[in-house]
Amino acid sequence: MSIVMETERLLLRPWRESDAEILFRYAKDPDVGPAAGWPPHTSVEESLEIIRTVFSAPETYAVVLKQTGEPVGSCGIMFADGTHSAAIVDGEGEIGYWIGVPYWGNGYIPEAVNALISRSFNVLGLSALWIGYYDGNRKSSRVAEKCGFTYHHSESGRQVFDGECRTEHFMRLERAAYVPDVKLRRVHEDKGRYMELLLVGDEQESMVRKYLPSCALYVVSAGGLEIGICAVDESCEGCVEIKNIAIIEGFRRKGYGRAVLGMIADMYPGHKLKAGTGEVPSTVGFYKACGFAYSSRVPDFFTDNYDHAIIEDGVQLKDMVYYELQR
Numbered sequence: 001m002s003i004v005m006e007t008e009r010l011l012l013r014p015w016r017e018s019d020a021e022i023l024f025r026y027a028k029d030p031d032v033g034p035a036a037g038w039p040p041h042t043s044v045e046e047s048l049e050i051i052r053t054v055f056s057a058p059e060t061y062a063v064v065l066k067q068t069g070e071p072v073g074s075c076g077i078m079f080a081d082g083t084h085s086a087a088i089v090d091g092e093g094e095i096g097y098w099i100g101v102p103y104w105g106n107g108y109i110p111e112a113v114n115a116l117i118s119r120s121f122n123v124l125g126l127s128a129l130w131i132g133y134y135d136g137n138r139k140s141s142r143v144a145e146k147c148g149f150t151y152h153h154s155e156s157g158r159q160v161f162d163g164e165c166r167t168e169h170f171m172r173l174e175r176a177a178y179v180p181d182v183k184l185r186r187v188h189e190d191k192g193r194y195m196e197l198l199l200v201g202d203e204q205e206s207m208v209r210k211y212l213p214s215c216a217l218y219v220v221s222a223g224g225l226e227i228g229i230c231a232v233d234e235s236c237e238g239c240v241e242i243k244n245i246a247i248i249e250g251f252r253r254k255g256y257g258r259a260v261l262g263m264i265a266d267m268y269p270g271h272k273l274k275a276g277t278g279e280v281p282s283t284v285g286f287y288k289a290c291g292f293a294y295s296s297r298v299p300d301f302f303t304d305n306y307d308h309a310i311i312e313d314g315v316q317l318k319d320m321v322y323y324e325l326q327r
């Protein structure tokens with residue numbers, strides 16, 4: 001299944017039939033397809049057909065600039081049971097990509113590939129990834145290098161669409177060698193845009209809207225892919241309070257939540273760091289595992305302030321319990 005992924009500058013989303021015209025604009029360019037081993041598109045109809053067939057494969061994404069909302073390239077993960085070029089086996093994947101010529105040189109494809117790597121190893125559970133590029137395609141090999149891939153082997157005599165024989169070089173990245181780069185990016189404008197993520201940590205929107213304006217909001221990314229959120233109330237002197245923390249499903253129990261709390265603690269040295277939560281084993285277990293200890297409670301907070309019963313792990317939340325980092 002293809003989903004929508006977000007990075008700092010890009011959305012990776014499934015291709016749509018309505019993208020045919022814009023796809024044709026970039027894919028007809030003789031500098032794009034042949035370098036990757038496919039012929040330039042010859043008409044909008046052909047681009048539409050490609051969207052319906054090749055681009056409808058699982059894990060194939062349009063690379064969309066957030067700034068314009070328009071696709072400018074494509075990227076995806078290919079598997080052992082579909083089209084691929086590397087000698088991949090079950091449980092491995094091959095990443096492919098291209099971007100329209102006007103957008104070369106901006107680091108968009110490394111940004112997209114890092115998101116695909118993050119998804120491959122965290123969510124899809126792949127054990128290794130490949131990138132193949134034809135001899136002389138320095139731009140493509142640089143993308144692979146920048147994203148942590150290392151040279152594996154070369155295969156000569158590979159025939160491409162026009163009958164030309166080329167040498168293809170293969171780069172590989174093992175899950176064991178992958179160290180995700182966890183980052184927090186502070187959001188200054190339009191914090192409400194992150195409501196979907198905030199609702200993962202606190203399901204009543206009216207409650208989130210109460211504290212959001214006075215909170216510092218941080219988007220959590222792993223390998224550039226946005227995977228979570230953390231809202232921190234800085235309004236009380238000498239003390240900061242985590243009002244909301246959430247890591248999306250698929251990325252949980254991999255140490256990202258712990259890393260976020262560590263980064264928040266480092267950002268506010270000399271401050272008390274508190275977190276309020278419902279009294280359920282999962283979140284209480286999380287805070288305790290991250291070095292927090294019980295400090296106080298507000299009885300009946302959830303039953304008095306929320307307009308419906310909040311059930312987590314089968315338990316109805318009642319009191320708000322506060323935990324504090326033991327520095």
Ligand SMILES: CC(C)(COP(=O)(O)OP(=O)(O)OC[C@H]1O[C@@H](n2cnc3c(N)ncnc32)[C@H](O)[C@@H]1OP(=O)(O)O)[C@@H](O)C(=O)NCCC(=O)NCCS
Pocket residue numbers: 200201202243244245246247248251252253254255256257258259277281282283285286287289290
């Ligand atoms: C709570 C949450 C932020 C934790 O993030 P995470 O990335 O999964 O946490 P980590 O992987 O860093 O976990 C660190 C430790 O916390 C403990 N922990 C985490 N989730 C736990 C759970 N569901 N049950 C028990 N302990 C848990 C474990 O000891 C874990 O270490 P381990 O996996 O090596 O055993 C995440 O599960 C989440 O987003 N949940 C939904 C939203 C939410 O409940 N937010 C908190 C209320 S605002």
